[in-house]
Amino acid sequence: MYDRYARAVFRYAAGRVGNGHADDIMSETFLVAFERRESFDITIGDARPWLFGIATTLMRKHSRVEAKAWKGLVAHGAAAVPDDAIEAIGSRIDAEFAVKAIAAALRKMPTRDRDALLLYAWADLDYEGVAQALQIPVGTVRSRLNRARRTLRAASHRGSTPDQEVEHGRNNVAAETA
Template identity: 55%
Template sequence: MSTDRDIVIGSLTEPAMFGLLFHRHSDRIFRYAAKRVGRDAADDIMSETFVVAFHRRARFDRAHEDAAPWLFGVATMLIRRHRAAEARSLRLLEASTSAFVASDDPGPDVGDRLDAARELRALADAIAALATRDRDTLLLYAWADLDYEGVARALGIPIGTVRSRLNRVRRKLAVAAPRAEISNRAREGRDGRIGEGAHSAL
């Protein structure tokens, strides 16, 4: 199977190949956008993400096989134009937050991400009040299912900056919801993708 990198490179001479990237990633981009700005705006975000990515495909970093962080970075940039819609979605969404607010325990159990199934409404205002860069970092990690390296690639920042931002966000959310619990999936190191040292930020 062709990697995303192969598709992007191939599309430079055969533009129609880029459609394979759309079929591979459009659902994930749509779900991420829908959580942040609502379903009404998500279609536009998703479509425009691939239009922008297509026009920028020559700049894709060929050191990486996976194009998802790059695409999520484009989507996040576009979402910044929809702050009012995002604020409404945060208030209405019944999802959850767990690992960011629970503990300073440096063990590997405390490393993970928002669980979008439980209590986000209680923290919606706190998340909406975050600086744009902190909110983008948090929600890429939580809702785009990217690891620290993926978030760093999406935002074009060092991985250490991702760690420090998530640590800062966890502290702020802990103030907003001091009784929030660590989710079971966070305890288990969901997907086995919490790299060594990831817990140092959370």
């Protein structure tokens, strides 16, 4: 099981708490999974929802680490955005604004909504998989994802750059004056 799912658990944890703590979360996840191996239904086949559920619970226990990671992302922005070409500067500024706005929204989002969203988006689970991981009904997953998406949409609009707003304004003004 470790060989099959360790990389996926690591990627999910790294996305939430950073590479430095992802190894610890991954190790703890498989330790807990081994201790609770009798609770896994082998007829399901895919252990990802079960493992991601364990990892999510562990990250909740280490929530200070995750909160610090989100704050760092808000403070430092999108460091991985390329800046080697003149054309990339505008894209980088746009990306930094968007990343900061979305990271801030994720940090402030209720834990239950953030967990559902990140299991769906980063762990690549479907609604049923998220429901299994969090041990909640599928309808609750849909509600939490809907709230999370609305929050992120609002944040992405707040994270637009002044140039984007001016450009949209110019297009609208030109249409109105014509």
